[in-house]
Amino acid sequence: xxxxxxxxxxxxxxxxxxxxxxxxxxxxxxxxxxxxxxxxxxxxxxxxxxxxxxxxxxxxxxxxxxxxxxxxxxxxxxxxxxxxxxxxxxxxxxxxxxxxxxxxxxxxxxxxxxxxxxxxxxxxxxxxxxxxxxxxxxxxxxxxxxxxxxxxxxxxxxxxxxxxxxxxxxxxxxxxxxxxxxxxxxxxxxxxxxxxxxxxxxxxxxxxxxxxxxxxxxxxxxxxxxxxxxxxxxxxxxxxxxxxxxxxxxxxxxxxxxxxxxxxxxxxxxxxxxxxxxxxxxxxxxxxxxxxxxxxxxxxxxxxxxxxxxxxxxxxxxxxxxxxxxxxxxxxxxxxxxxxxxxxxxxxxxxxxxxxxxxxxxxxxxxxxxxxxxxxxxxxxxxxxxxxxxxxxxxxxxxxxxxxxxxxxxxxxxxxxxxxxxxxxxxxxxxxxxxxxxxxxxxxxxxxxxxxxxxxxxxxxxxxxxxxxxxx
Amino acid sequence: xxxxxxxxxxxxxxxxxxxxxxxxxxxxxxxxxxxxxxxxxxxxxxxxxxxxxxxxxxxxxxxxxxxxxxxxxxxxxxxxxxxxxxxxxxxxxxxxxxxxxxxxxxxxxxxxxxxxxxxxxxxxxxxxxxxxxxxxxxxxxxxxxxxxxxxxxxxxxxxxxxxxxxxxxxxxxxxxxxxxxxxxxxxxxxxxxxxxxxxxxxxxxxxxxxxxxxxxxxxxxxxxxxxxxxxxxxxxxxxxxxxxxxxxxxxxxxxxxxxxxxxxxxxxxxxxxxxxxxxxxxxxxxxxxxxxxxxxxxxxxxxxxxxxxxxxxxxxxxxxxxxxxxxxxxxxxxxxxxxxxxxxxxxxxxxxxxxxxxxxxxxxxxxxxxxxxxxx
Numbered sequence: 001x002x003x004x005x006x007x008x009x010x011x012x013x014x015x016x017x018x019x020x021x022x023x024x025x026x027x028x029x030x031x032x033x034x035x036x037x038x039x040x041x042x043x044x045x046x047x048x049x050x051x052x053x054x055x056x057x058x059x060x061x062x063x064x065x066x067x068x069x070x071x072x073x074x075x076x077x078x079x080x081x082x083x084x085x086x087x088x089x090x091x092x093x094x095x096x097x098x099x100x101x102x103x104x105x106x107x108x109x110x111x112x113x114x115x116x117x118x119x120x121x122x123x124x125x126x127x128x129x130x131x132x133x134x135x136x137x138x139x140x141x142x143x144x145x146x147x148x149x150x151x152x153x154x155x156x157x158x159x160x161x162x163x164x165x166x167x168x169x170x171x172x173x174x175x176x177x178x179x180x181x182x183x184x185x186x187x188x189x190x191x192x193x194x195x196x197x198x199x200x201x202x203x204x205x206x207x208x209x210x211x212x213x214x215x216x217x218x219x220x221x222x223x224x225x226x227x228x229x230x231x232x233x234x235x236x237x238x239x240x241x242x243x244x245x246x247x248x249x250x251x252x253x254x255x256x257x258x259x260x261x262x263x264x265x266x267x268x269x270x271x272x273x274x275x276x277x278x279x280x281x282x283x284x285x286x287x288x289x290x291x292x293x294x295x296x297x298x299x300x301x302x303x304x305x306x307x308x309x310x311x312x313x314x315x316x317x318x319x320x321x322x323x324x325x326x327x328x329x330x331x332x333x334x335x336x337x338x339x340x341x342x343x344x345x346x347x348x349x350x351x352x353x354x355x356x357x358x359x360x361x362x363x364x365x366x367x368x369x370x371x372x373x374x375x376x377x378x379x380x381x382x383x384x385x386x387x388x389x390x391x392x393x394x395x396x397x398x399x400x401x402x403x404x405x406x407x408x409x410x411x412x413x414x415x416x417x418x419x420x421x422x423x424x425x426x427x428x429x430x431x432x433x434x435x436x437x438x439x440x441x442x443x444x445x446x447x448x449x450x451x452x453x454x455x456x457x458x459x460x461x462x463x464x465x466x467x468x469x470x471x472x
Numbered sequence: 473x474x475x476x477x478x479x480x481x482x483x484x485x486x487x488x489x490x491x492x493x494x495x496x497x498x499x500x501x502x503x504x505x506x507x508x509x510x511x512x513x514x515x516x517x518x519x520x521x522x523x524x525x526x527x528x529x530x531x532x533x534x535x536x537x538x539x540x541x542x543x544x545x546x547x548x549x550x551x552x553x554x555x556x557x558x559x560x561x562x563x564x565x566x567x568x569x570x571x572x573x574x575x576x577x578x579x580x581x582x583x584x585x586x587x588x589x590x591x592x593x594x595x596x597x598x599x600x601x602x603x604x605x606x607x608x609x610x611x612x613x614x615x616x617x618x619x620x621x622x623x624x625x626x627x628x629x630x631x632x633x634x635x636x637x638x639x640x641x642x643x644x645x646x647x648x649x650x651x652x653x654x655x656x657x658x659x660x661x662x663x664x665x666x667x668x669x670x671x672x673x674x675x676x677x678x679x680x681x682x683x684x685x686x687x688x689x690x691x692x693x694x695x696x697x698x699x700x701x702x703x704x705x706x707x708x709x710x711x712x713x714x715x716x717x718x719x720x721x722x723x724x725x726x727x728x729x730x731x732x733x734x735x736x737x738x739x740x741x742x743x744x745x746x747x748x749x750x751x752x753x754x755x756x757x758x759x760x761x762x763x764x765x766x767x768x769x770x771x772x773x774x775x776x777x778x779x780x781x782x783x784x785x786x787x788x789x790x791x792x793x794x795x796x797x798x799x800x801x802x803x804x805x806x807x808x809x810x811x812x813x814x815x816x817x818x819x820x821x822x823x824x825x826x827x828x829x830x831x832x833x834x835x836x837x838x839x840x841x842x843x844x845x846x847x848x
Binding site for chain 1: 478479480481482483484485486487562563564565568665670671776777778779781782783784785787788797798801815818819822823824827828829
């Protein structure tokens, strides 16, 4: 029995099915009939892909693989009787082994007015449906997924998969001035799709620069400039105070400490949190961040119950236990959980951090300890201009490279991870940097003039107190 | 034009005319009608007493309707190239490739064949080779060509094309030189996402393309045999080559079924419904040969391990119907025979996971994760 039809749940189910063709597998999902790539919602919004295009499995896969699906909201786990409780009058379902892979929900806005009509998020399929309708009108460009509303009879009022009321439908006109609150990855995705819809959205960022947990001010200034070139109104160091609605209940303005801005659609993108409120009465151990407490083998505090993906608090290299809200880690955890469901011993081992993203049209690769306030940290930074624009930042501790932050070019992170494991020196890395290049053909190679830039001090990151010890 | 990045900003493909709306269907019908008139104008004349395309070509000062077709073909490629580069021209690979397509079509696909006869030469297409240009290895064709052109054709078709495909993959031809590929990647680009990704369509392609290849080789062989012994065996000659160009024969059947119906009517007429590579993927005998060669050559699509987010941009925009995502999410660098190396999977990938490369070095990244969704 698996709760969640996302990448962690599906990977686990496939791992079980690969070895046990006969075991009954049930997938409980409120959000969707089909496994889809959540990271791809922005392309469905813009019309670059259809709903089916973002589904990694063919639609007959569930029937072919013998996965039973239940489209309902789980309301609790009875760990004594080994039963899963469901909303909407569904009878509880008994399980032998249970994997909870129920993912994240968007973090709600803490400001007055965060629930006005026309205010939403950009995390779930239902968020996508809402945002599409605000910006494009009644139907989204890719239409709706099959059985879009099948879960509504077995849902709850606090569910992240409820449909939001659409302000543009009430108003009779689509959004012309959307606003996005929160300078992170989901925020910039919500911005990019608004730009693709030929709008000039407001972007409210509380911090001094965009995405401070990953970028330093030089990198962020480039990205902000890039956004401004495409018509985005970037407002740094703006603390939102409240969200205002007109007499009809539709959102009409955002009040910040720097002034009031008119808007007709607001996306709150201030992060996600584990979607675990439904477990409050289930005697499973939940930590203060809402993550399900798991051991190294992803087992929860209850026997035969495992957790994987965004909802699980896994051990980080610095010793803390926190959810890790990434596609790759959910996939890897799902694979480990699959082995645990099969009864194997298996441990989740994160390895060296890496990630990639695309910030507007600037591609981004990061590896290792970037913006972690590493002990005795120094940074080597080179900005390339000309035919290709890029930035290369290498984080160094005592002449050994511990991290890379790379914008504007493509890099093979697996080569860079290897160099960190081998504890390479900065001058060695600079001499070999071309070996990690992954640019498409005909892109001129990165050339670093001699003498190159000098090392400067640690990268500022207001979120991490540091100093952080290097674990590898 | 914005030149930053290898991927670029979002673009939409959801307009109705690009997604089989009635506009797309009507456009497809118009294209098919155009090809009917082009190939069988004598029938149109028989029934309606009009020769619209010949009349049109005379009106614009071209010698016959085939030059008009070449002219319209060039216009479609230039127009499509502008449309394509406005959306995807931020990638240098796309810019170079499409520019070469345009230059080849204007110079070798239209101007030279038009100019050469003015100076007493033969009309000759330097950018086409056997078996795509199926009559270029017929002995009679070779005998009629000047020696240097006959040599060009033989060496080009039998030696140069496969060698280049070993070194660079079939893309050197299918995506850079070939007129069919040029049209598909410019004029046909708006419909590239319509190519079916289903396993069924893959099976169909594997059978159909080899059937056509067999027929192409057999036809060439029979016509070569006819050149040698046809004079002494009139019945054989009648069946293989026919006495008059209107006769049904092996030669005219191939020209009709493959040259006109599959390459023209179906291959281009169905762009708005089935995507722009119907001909190249399912029927082109040259693509079949180069595909085999590609499998043993240097070319591959390299996959960066463990970075795929399974978003599906690569598969959606593969005009050959390859499910690129299934390889990307299982960390498998791969060479598929059908891949024409247009580079759009690497271009559309928002995480830079894919890279086209020519290398003898064996990709060693397959064993990093052996458990993945594509194992099923």
